[in-house]
Amino acid sequence: MSNVEKYQQAFTETFGLGEDQLADLKYQDVPEWDSVGHMNLMGALEDVFDIEMDIDDITDFSSFEHGKTILKKYNVNV
Amino acid sequence: MQSALDKLQFETGAYGFGGVEKLRPMPVFCDEAIAFLDAISKAIFARDDIRAYPDLASFGFLCRARNLKRLKKEYGSFTDYRCGKGVSLHFTPSNIPLNFAYSLFLGLVTGNVCLIRMSSKEFPQATILVDIIRNVMESDAFSIFRDRVAIFRYQHDKDVTDYLSSLCDIRIIWGSDDTISEIRTSPLPARSFDVTFADRYSMCVINAEAYLNDADPHKEATAFYNDTLFFDQNACTSPRLMYWLGDAQTVVQAQETFWAHFESAIRDRDYRTSGNLAVEKLLNQQIAAIELDGIGTGLSGDSLVRRTNIERIPEDLEPFACPGGFFLEYANPSLAPLAESITRKLQTLTYIGFDAAALFDELGLDRAIGIDRLVANGRASEFGLVWDGYDMLFQMSKKVAVL
Known part of the structure; x- marks a missing residue:
């Protein structure tokens, strides 16, 4: 599975969304991406990419798109 | 003494205290403690009603193995030759539902045996969490923690506090100031000391x-x-x-x-x-x-x-x-x-x-x-190993000078 697919899957599985709903998705756009959903998503991304994220990056992770920029810091290209 | 200890109501399994002072400490951030906390984290996030308790989710998020490994890495070589003090005794407050769990977290990552007195106030998320901790301790993979973790409640009783204090290497007291004064009337062994979180x-x-x-x-x-x-x-x-x-x-x-x-x-x-x-x-x-x-x-x-x-x-x-x-x-x-x-x-x-x-x-x-x-703003309650001016990793552990 490519990184893009892994990244999308973390979102679709955590929030129960379709891939077509991800492109403009931002924190708190859907009820599932609340603070608890956010922790689940961060845990899923850490596991799938085998990284340990800093709290500042976890706080800053505000959208599907912006998340890609954050993951670059951990040498994950999505 | 046994009659005084009968007043304890155990949230985790019944605990004898006899020989507790002979238990060995563990290295800070040891694999066993990380696995134990990670199992607690997983059990928290497996709950269907987790959304009702964001504070429980935050605690679970703190306890995940990846976070603990990241924290360990931040301390670098400061964790070398460093293990727990021995027995940590915690008096936790009633104003924050999961404060007892954060105190337990500190005791475990620093390699100490943890005797935790919870407040008598009931909170649903605290009840859920002690059930989770008890279940994890009951699984064979974490049997070593049955000797190393005891969570209990008791109404204020000087005899009990005297006895528990006589066993501990480090006593953690979460305020109020009145509680701190009261608990300090129970003497500690000569080398032991208090870490107090007073009214602020x-x-x-x-x-x-x-x-x-x-x-x-x-x-x-x-x-x-x-x-x-x-x-x-x-x-x-x-x-x-x-x-x-x-x-x-x-x-x-x-x-x-x-x-x-x-x-x-x-x-x-x-x-x-x-x-x-x-x-x-x-x-x-x-x-x-x-x-x-x-x-x-x-x-x-x-x-x-x-x-x-x-x-x-x-x-x-x-x-x-x-x-x-x-x-x-x-x-x-x-x-x-x-x-x-x-x-x-x-x-x-x-x-x-x-x-x-x-x-x-x-x-x-x-x-x-x-x-x-x-x-x-928004991160006031965010918990870390540095709290109230103390770096708890250093407060609760001992370093062997290797020359």
């Missing part, structure tokens, strides 16, 4: 102009809600006083914007306060009006949240503090009065519209008697 209070400093230019004033108001009313403003980290930096006109404008957003954050969450607090808040507002030349207002004219603009910051904020939505506000074009009002009791300063490093310098925090935490 917190403030928030807001740069009015920067706030008004902030792109997301609603986000700041919501973050402020999470720091304050989420805990009924009962946490020592919940700001009591808001220090507005700016000229009078800008401050008034910023206050109007801020409180309008705060009010909507309250309504979104359907916050309720108990009736007696409404009276207490009104009373406090009048005391502040008399003693601090305060002018009081409420949000939307109701009694839910009471604001009081004051002309001078009291030397001790405590008599003017009240939980459940009571905010003193002070405005000044300079930060000097804030720097002058830093006392030993001032624990956390949250900030909006500042660069933390510049604010640290401007307030002279490199030589300040108070303020142990300078954190962005």
Whole structure:
């Protein structure tokens, strides 16, 4: 599975969304991406990419798109 | 002694205490403790009702293995040749539902045996968590922790506290100040010591102009809600006083914007306060009006949240503090009065519209008697190994000098 697919899957599985709903998705756009959903998503991304994220990056992770920029810091290209 | 110990009500399995002082400590951040905490984390997130308890989710998020490995990495070679002190005894408070769990977390990552006294107050998320911890301890993979973790309650009893204190290498006491004084009447072994978390209070400093230019004033108001009313403003980290930096006109404008957003954050969450607090808040507002030349207002004219603009910051904020939505506000074009009002009791300063490093310098925090935490608005209750000015990794462990 490519990184893009892994990244999308973390979102679709955590929030129960379709891939077509991800492109403009931002924190708190859907009820599932609340603070608890956010922790689940961060845990899923850490596991799938085998990284340990800093709290500042976890706080800053505000959208599907912006998340890609954050993951670059951990040498994950999505 | 056994008759005194019969008064203990165990939340985890029954515990004998005999021979506890002979148990060996573990290395800090040892694999066993990381796996144990990670199992607790997984069990928390496996619950269907987790959304009802964001504080439980936060604790679970802290306990995940990846976070612990990251924390360990941050300490680098400071973790070498370092293990727990031995037996840690914890007296945890009733104002924060999961405080006992954070104390347990500290004891486990630092490699200590953990004897935890919970408060007698019942919280649903605390009940859920002790059930989870007990279940994890019952699984064969974590049987070693059956000797190393005991969570219990008892009504105050000096004989019991004397006995438990005689067993411990380190005693952690989460305030109030009265509780600390009371527990300190029970002597400790010669080499043992107390780490106390006494009564403290917190403030928030807001740069009015920067706030008004902030792109997301609603986000700041919501973050402020999470720091304050989420805990009924009962946490020592919940700001009591808001220090507005700016000229009078800008401050008034910023206050109007801020409180309008705060009010909507309250309504979104359907916050309720108990009736007696409404009276207490009104009373406090009048005391502040008399003693601090305060002018009081409420949000939307109701009694839910009471604001009081004051002309001078009291030397001790405590008599003017009240939980459940009571905010003193002070405005000044300079930060000097804030720097002058830093006392030993001032624990956390949250900030909006500042660069933390510049604010640290401007307030002279490199030589300040108070303020142990300078954190962005919304992160007041964020737990870390550094708390109240202590680095708990060092406080609760011993280092072998290897020369």
